[in-house]
Amino acid sequence: MTKKRERLEVIFDILKDISEHHNSIKPTPLLRRSGLSSNSFSEYYKELISKEFIREIVDEHGKKYVTLSDKGFTFLEKYKLIIGFIGEFEL
Numbered sequence: 001m002t003k004k005r006e007r008l009e010v011i012f013d014i015l016k017d018i019s020e021h022h023n024s025i026k027p028t029p030l031l032r033r034s035g036l037s038s039n040s041f042s043e044y045y046k047e048l049i050s051k052e053f054i055r056e057i058v059d060e061h062g063k064k065y066v067t068l069s070d071k072g073f074t075f076l077e078k079y080k081l082i083i084g085f086i087g088e089f090e091l
Contacts, residue, residue: 010036010044012079015053015072024057024065048072 005013017033018025031041048054053072057065068076 008079010034011048011053012076014044014048015068015076018054018066018068019073019076023067027056027064027066030066 014030014034017030027045031038034041034044036044045054049056051071052069053075054066055069057067059065
């Protein structure tokens with residue numbers, strides 16, 4: 001049985017997916033990669049926008065892309081440090 005991801009793990013995974021796609025991904029592929037239901041994804045997505053971790057960019061053709069803000073990049077860095085600390089001490 002697989003372990004259910006914690007809230008912070010889900011947020012990290014969403015932000016990491018954006019970062020790994022050269023900081024620009026369309027919302028639908030991001031939803032698919034998240035492994036969440038569309039309702040759950042929508043809640044996380046709205047929260048990340050409202051807390052300014054991500055932003056929506058619309059190009060000249062009207063296509064919507066999601067990018068990380070500086071705050072989103074900072075979260076990724078600090079989360080990795082915390083996970084490294086936990087792993088180092090086998091917690």
